[in-house]
Amino acid sequence: MEFKHLFTLEEAQLMLHEIRPRLERLADLKQTCDHKGYDVYRHQYFGGMGPNGQKAFPLEMEELVEILTDFNDKGIEVKDLDKGLIDFPYRRANGEVVYLCYLLGEPAIVAWHRIDDGFRGRQSLSML
Numbered sequence: 001m002e003f004k005h006l007f008t009l010e011e012a013q014l015m016l017h018e019i020r021p022r023l024e025r026l027a028d029l030k031q032t033c034d035h036k037g038y039d040v041y042r043h044q045y046f047g048g049m050g051p052n053g054q055k056a057f058p059l060e061m062e063e064l065v066e067i068l069t070d071f072n073d074k075g076i077e078v079k080d081l082d083k084g085l086i087d088f089p090y091r092r093a094n095g096e097v098v099y100l101c102y103l104l105g106e107p108a109i110v111a112w113h114r115i116d117d118g119f120r121g122r123q124s125l126s127m128l
Contacts, residue, residue, distance in 0.1 A: 001115065003089040003097065005075030009125070012088040012100045012109055015074065022067050023084050023104055029064040030081040040064060040081065085119065092128060100125075 007015065033040050036058045043057065064081075071078055071086070077099070079085040084104025090112065091097050101111045101122055112128050113121040 001097070003075060004073075005089065006091045006097065007075070007088040007100065009090065009100060009109070009128075012090065012102075015076070015088070016102055016109060019071065019074075019076070020104075022070070023086065026064060026067045026078070026081060027084045027104060029060045029067070032060045033058055033064065036060075079119070098128075 030040060037045050038058050038061065039045070040061060043061075068078060075089065077087040077089070079087055086102050087099035088102070088109070089097055090100045096114070098112050098114050100109050101113055101119065102109045110125060111122040112125060113119065113123060
């Protein structure tokens, strides 16, 4: 698996401090799109709904895509828009690449997981 960037824990914590407001905004934009009946994953309105004379997608979708693109360019992987769940690729001392995992609302990055384990496999940083 290829990654744009492998973060150190310190880099990830600093990056998190920088992007947290945009991550909060991302979750808000997703919620707004949901309320407008727009499925951000399929890029279409839910059945029976439409743009009602607006563009083919809500304006909030443009900003959402802009933030996602910026995160992707930085090497941050967005896993869940609703929860504000993101991962930072990281190489352990043993050479294994894992994810430093952050969930919106946590004070900092406090967990990690193996790539194949996903969120359910989260472990404390003390086990890194």
